[in-house]
Amino acid sequence: MKIVFLDAGTLGDDIDYSGFEQMGEVVKYPFSSPEEASRRVADADVVIVNKVSVNSMTISSAENLKLVCVTATGTNNLDKDYLAQRGIAWRNVAGYSTESVAQHTFAMLFYLMENLRYYDDYVRDGHYINDRIFTHFARTFHELNGMTWGILGLGAIGRRVADIAAMFGARVIYYSASGAPAQKGYNQVNFDTLLAESDILSVHAPLNEYTEGIMDAEAFRRMKSSAILLNLGRGPIINEADLAEALNVGEIRAAGLDVLCVEPMSKENPLLNVRDKDRLFITPHIAWAAVETRQRLMKIIEGQIREFFDLTAES
Numbered sequence: 001m002k003i004v005f006l007d008a009g010t011l012g013d014d015i016d017y018s019g020f021e022q023m024g025e026v027v028k029y030p031f032s033s034p035e036e037a038s039r040r041v042a043d044a045d046v047v048i049v050n051k052v053s054v055n056s057m058t059i060s061s062a063e064n065l066k067l068v069c070v071t072a073t074g075t076n077n078l079d080k081d082y083l084a085q086r087g088i089a090w091r092n093v094a095g096y097s098t099e100s101v102a103q104h105t106f107a108m109l110f111y112l113m114e115n116l117r118y119y120d121d122y123v124r125d126g127h128y129i130n131d132r133i134f135t136h137f138a139r140t141f142h143e144l145n146g147m148t149w150g151i152l153g154l155g156a157i158g159r160r161v162a163d164i165a166a167m168f169g170a171r172v173i174y175y176s177a178s179g180a181p182a183q184k185g186y187n188q189v190n191f192d193t194l195l196a197e198s199d200i201l202s203v204h205a206p207l208n209e210y211t212e213g214i215m216d217a218e219a220f221r222r223m224k225s226s227a228i229l230l231n232l233g234r235g236p237i238i239n240e241a242d243l244a245e246a247l248n249v250g251e252i253r254a255a256g257l258d259v260l261c262v263e264p265m266s267k268e269n270p271l272l273n274v275r276d277k278d279r280l281f282i283t284p285h286i287a288w289a290a291v292e293t294r295q296r297l298m299k300i301i302e303g304q305i306r307e308f309f310d311l312t313a314e315s
Contacts, residue, residue, distance in 0.1 A: 001025070001309070002064075004044040006032040006052045011071060012294055019302040023311060034058050041065060046305055055079035059088075067091065067308050069301050074206075091304045095156055096297045097288040102160040104287035105202055105232050108256035112228055112281055113200075115139035145169030150198030152214070153205025153233055154183055161202055162186060173197065177210035195222040200230065207234035215239065220246035227252045232287050235261040241270040247279045254279045258287040 001024030008015070009030035020026045029040060037058040041047050045064050050071045052058065056079065059065060068083065070092040083090055111117065118139050122128060128136065149165040151158045151174040162172045173187045175194040182188040191214075194201065201223065205211045215229070216239040223229075229252055231238050240261055246252050260269065263285055274280045305311070 001045045002043055003046040004041055005048045006037050007050050010050040015298055053077045056082050093297055093300045097293045098156045098160050100290035100293040101157045101232050101287045105161050108230055112254045112256050114141045147199040148197050150194045150201040152203045158204040195219055198227055200228050202230040203233040203237055205233045207236055211237045213239050217242040220251045223252050229255040231257045231259055235259040244270040244274050247274045256281040258283045259285055
């Protein structure tokens with residue numbers, strides 16, 4: 001069996017491929033253009049991709065191809081009709097990053113809420129040396145206990161965030177953009193209530209017709225001026241130009257984003273025009289990428305291949 005990774009560079013350099021190598025020949029390419037992909041999959045039995053498009057252009061030459069595995073939950077890079085026409089199976093992975101994304105959600109929140117950038121710079125720049133008093137009060141912050149934490153999208157990650165927020169003493173509410181029935185044990189509210197009452201609003205929803213652009217200028221106007229917005233879902237859920245304006249005029253206090261509409265970030269991104277940089281914290285789509293998460297992801301995919309070909313793992 002020949003297993004081809006078309007964009008292994010998106011998984012990091014610390015991945016263990018030994019389980020795949022037990023099943024056959026493994027070829028890893030850091031990245032692949034559509035033209036390169038077409039050549040590289042010609043004799044592959046299994047193709048593993050993260051962001052590379054899989055369609056008639058990229059895999060038409062793959063006469064032996066039987067299975068395509070996506071190292072992510074989203075499968076919008078697959079032409080499923082074409083795969084069905086060719087009789088090629090596909091698999092994706094869900095539920096592998098819940099702990100990592102939930103952890104990063106709180107890391108982003110505390111960085112913004114407790115003004116950690118300011119305080120880190122204050123000490124690094126030498127201002128704390130021989131300061132007049134032992135505590136510097138220039139940027140105040142509040143306890144999470146007693147705040148209202150709103151969640152947009154109560155899937156596995158949203159529920160994990162909700163449970164942790166509740167342990168900090170926050171009141172948790174959530175809104176389902178798709179209109180899904182209320183989940184037992186969680187307080188479902190309408191969108192207006194979510195916006196009006198949330199001190200922290202974290203986004204953990206998928207991108208679909210219900211969520212695309214839902215966080216726009218009108219939404220920001222209905223939020224508390226002290227609110228912190230966190231997006232750990234998908235970039236286009238937020239209108240970035242409207243968010244930049246909301247931050248500039250103080251309609252919300254701050255925003256933390258791990259996802260953007262265009263990734264990697266475009267030099268035309270309107271968020272680069274936010275004047276007060278302390279109001280905005282952006283990380284480069286790393287919330288999912290804890291070492292354990294990526295190892296778990298690869299183990300799941302290895303298992304999917306073994307199951308598909310009815311292989312037994314070596315002890």
